[in-house]
Amino acid sequence: MSTFPQPFISTCSHWQATNKGPSSLYLINKDTPLPKEADIVIVGGGMMGCALAYFLTRPGGEGEGKKVVLLEAKDIASGATGRNGGHVGPATYKSFHGLQAPLPTGAGVSRDEAARIIQAERDNLEIISEIIEKEGIAETVDFWRGHLCETHSVKDKLQKRKEMYEDWLSARRDLGLKGNGDTSFIADADEAIKVSRHQGIASCHLRPAGSVHSHKLCTALATLALASTTSDFSIHSWTPISSFSQTPSSSSFLSEKFKPKTWTIKTSKGEIVAGRLVLATNAHTKNFFPESEAIQSHIRPRLAQCALITPPPSYSGAQSLKHTYNMTGGYYLVQSRLSGGIILGGGWDDLVRDGRAKDEERETVNDSQVGEEWTKLLADYCKTNFVNWGEEGYGEGLTRVWTGILTSVKDYLPLVGEVPSSPGLFVSAGFEGHGMSRIFSCARALSQTLQTGSWDDSLLPRSFEITAERLERVQEAERKAEREGLEEVMISAVGEDGEERIRVYAKKKLDGSVGVVGGAEKGEKGETMGRASKSMLGKKEEEKGGWGCLIC
Numbered sequence: 001m002s003t004f005p006q007p008f009i010s011t012c013s014h015w016q017a018t019n020k021g022p023s024s025l026y027l028i029n030k031d032t033p034l035p036k037e038a039d040i041v042i043v044g045g046g047m048m049g050c051a052l053a054y055f056l057t058r059p060g061g062e063g064e065g066k067k068v069v070l071l072e073a074k075d076i077a078s079g080a081t082g083r084n085g086g087h088v089g090p091a092t093y094k095s096f097h098g099l100q101a102p103l104p105t106g107a108g109v110s111r112d113e114a115a116r117i118i119q120a121e122r123d124n125l126e127i128i129s130e131i132i133e134k135e136g137i138a139e140t141v142d143f144w145r146g147h148l149c150e151t152h153s154v155k156d157k158l159q160k161r162k163e164m165y166e167d168w169l170s171a172r173r174d175l176g177l178k179g180n181g182d183t184s185f186i187a188d189a190d191e192a193i194k195v196s197r198h199q200g201i202a203s204c205h206l207r208p209a210g211s212v213h214s215h216k217l218c219t220a221l222a223t224l225a226l227a228s229t230t231s232d233f234s235i236h237s238w239t240p241i242s243s244f245s246q247t248p249s250s251s252s253f254l255s256e257k258f259k260p261k262t263w264t265i266k267t268s269k270g271e272i273v274a275g276r277l278v279l280a281t282n283a284h285t286k287n288f289f290p291e292s293e294a295i296q297s298h299i300r301p302r303l304a305q306c307a308l309i310t311p312p313p314s315y316s317g318a319q320s321l322k323h324t325y326n327m328t329g330g331y332y333l334v335q336s337r338l339s340g341g342i343i344l345g346g347g348w349d350d351l352v353r354d355g356r357a358k359d360e361e362r363e364t365v366n367d368s369q370v371g372e373e374w375t376k377l378l379a380d381y382c383k384t385n386f387v388n389w390g391e392e393g394y395g396e397g398l399t400r401v402w403t404g405i406l407t408s409v410k411d412y413l414p415l416v417g418e419v420p421s422s423p424g425l426f427v428s429a430g431f432e433g434h435g436m437s438r439i440f441s442c443a444r445a446l447s448q449t450l451q452t453g454s455w456d457d458s459l460l461p462r463s464f465e466i467t468a469e470r471l472e473r474v475q476e477a478e479r480k481a482e483r484e485g486l487e488e489v490m491i492s493a494v495g496e497d498g499e500e501r502i503r504v505y506a507k508k509k510l511d512g513s514v515g516v517v518g519g520a521e522k523g524e525k526g527e528t529m530g531r532a533s534k535s536m537l538g539k540k541e542e543e544k545g546g547w548g549c550l551i552c
C-alpha cells in the first residue's frame with residue numbers, strides 16, 4: 001500500500017525554503033498527462049532517483065535513444081534529500097569495525113569487504129566532486145570540500161580508537177589501497193579544542209568530507225537530465241504510484257528485449273507501461289512488497305530532525321567553522337559556505353537517554369511536525385558547545401526547524417540491483433542517515449548494471465547487491481537471536497563514552513544482571529557496556545533492574 005498521497009503538510013527545510021524560485025522544479029508536469037509507455041520508469045525524485053536519471057541520460061548511457069520517465073509523489077527533493085544535513089562525510093575506522101560485527105547487530109561482512117565499503121564512500125566523494133566540477137555548478141549548489149572533524153569526549157578511549165584506526169589502515173594495505181585515506185588524529189586535548197573550537201573535547205579525528213545544498217544539487221541533476229540531448233527524459237511531480245504488476249506486453253513501443261518483462265504501473269494520473277522499473281523510494285520502499293517477502297521489512301522509516309542555526313558574528317565570515325562535524329552524542333553539522341548558516345542535526349540519543357522521547361516514535365513517515373524537546377536541544381547546542389559563541393541577536397541562533405524520514409536498514413547496507421525473482425524490477429534504497437556518502441556510487445553502478453545486465457565489483461561493493469541469500473542471512477540471524485531469547489530493541493543506545501549509536505539486541509533481565517547480545521557474554525564481544533533507553537523500560541522492570549545490553 002502506498003503512503004501517498006499524504007494526509008498532512010510536511011515541514012519545510014532550510015534547503016527547500018531557499019530553492020523555491022523559478023529555476024527550481026516545483027510542480028513540474030504536475031498536471032501534464034503521463035506518457036503511456038517508457039523504456040525505464042524511475043519512481044522517486046530524491047537524490048537517488050535524480051542521480052540515476054543523470055547517469056542514464058549522459059551520452060552513451062543506458063538511456064541513450066530511450067524514453068526515461070521519473071515519477072515523484074510530491075516535488076523533486078521533497079523527501080529525505082531536501083531535508084538532510086547536507087553533509088557528505090565518508091566513514092572511516094569506526095564503521096570499518098561496526099560493519100564486521102556479526103548480524104543482526106552489525107552488517108556481518110568480512111574485513112576486506114568492510115574496507116571496500118569504506119573506500120566506496122570515499123569514491124562517492126570523488127564522484128560528486130567530479131560531477132559538480134564537470135557541470136560547473138559548485139557555486140550553484142554551495143559545494144565545499146575539506147575535512148570532517150569527529151570530536152571525542154573521553155580521553156581513555158583514544159588508545160582503543162588508534163588501534164581501530166591502525167587496523168583499518170592495515171586492511172587497506174592488504175587490499176592494495178594506497179595511503180591512509182588522508183585521515184589523522186589530534187590526540188592533544190588543547191590542540192583538538194583549538195582546531196575544532198568545540199569545548200571540552202579530549203581529541204578529534206580529521207578526514208576528507210564535503211557539504212552541499214542538497215536540494216539544489218538534486219534539482220541540478222534533474223535539470224541536467226532534462227536537458228539531455230541523447231535521451232527523452234521527463235519528470236512528473238505529484239504523481240504517486242500506488243502499485244505495479246508484471247504483465248505480458250503487447251507494446252509496439254518497447255524493444256523486443258524487454259517485451260516479456262513489461263511492468264504496468266498504476267499512478268494517480270493513470271497507468272504507464274515500462275520495460276524496466278526502478279524504485280528509488282527509500283523509506284517508502286516497503287510499501288510495494290507483501291509482508292511475506294523479506295525485502296518488505298528490511299528497510300524501515302525513521303524520523304530525523306535538523307535545525308538551521310544562524311551564527312552570531314563570532315562564527316561568521318572569516319570566523320566561520322573550518323570543518324564539517326560529527327560530534328559526541330550523534331550530533332553533526334555543516335556550515336554553508338554561501339550563507340554561513342549552520343545546519344545542525346542529531347540529539348535523539350540525549351532525548352531517549354533522558355526519558356524525553358521514545359524510540360518507537362521514530363518509525364513513521366510523517367514529517368509534518370517537529371519535536372519540542374528536540375528543538376530545544378538543537379537550539380542550545382552551539383551556544384553550549386562552541387568556544388566563545390557569544391550572545392545571539394534577534395534573528396540569530398535557532399532560525400528554522402524541520403523533520404525528514406531517513407531509513408533504518410537491517411544490515412546497515414543499501415539494497416541495490418534487480419529484485420530476486422522479479423526480472424526488470426530494480427531497487428536502490430536504504431541509505432540510513434548516510435545517503436550523501438553512498439548514493440552517487442550506487443547511482444553510477446546501477447546505471448551501469450542497467451546497461452550491461454551485470455554487477456561490476458569495481459564500481460560497488462558486492463555486499464550492496466540485493467540477493468535472496470543476503471535477505472535470508474539477515475532473517476536467519478534474527479531467528480537465531482530470537483531462539484536465544486534476545487529481542488531487537490530499536491533504540492539509540494549509548495555507550496559509557498556517550499558515543500555509540502546502534503541498534504541492539506538485548507535480553508530482558510529482571511534481576512538486574514547484564515543481558516547478552518548476539519550470543520556473547522558480557523565483555524566477550526563489543527567494547528562498551530551500554531544502557532538501553534528508558535523508553536523501553538516499563539516502570540516495574542526499571543525498579544527491578546530492567547534490561548541489560550551490550551553494544552557491539
Ligand SMILES: Cc1cc2nc3c(=O)[nH]c(=O)nc-3n(C[C@H](O)[C@H](O)[C@H](O)COP(=O)(O)OP(=O)(O)OC[C@H]3O[C@@H](n4cnc5c(N)ncnc54)[C@H](O)[C@@H]3O)c2cc1C
Pocket residue numbers: 002003004043044045046047048049071072073074075076077078079080081082083084085086087088089239240241242280281282283284303304305306345403404405406428429430431432433434435436437439
Ligand atoms: C533530517 C535528515 C538529515 C540527514 N542528514 C544527512 C546528512 O547530513 N548526510 C547524509 O549523508 N545523509 C543524511 N540524511 C540521509 C539522506 O538524506 C538520505 O540517505 C538520502 O537523501 C536518501 O535519498 P533517496 O533519494 O534514496 O530518498 P528520498 O530523498 O527520501 O527520496 C525518495 C523519494 O521517493 C518518493 N516516493 C516514495 N514513494 C513514492 C511513490 N509511491 N510514488 C512516487 N514517489 C514516491 C518520495 O516522495 C521521495 O521524494 C539525512 C536524512 C534526514 C531525514
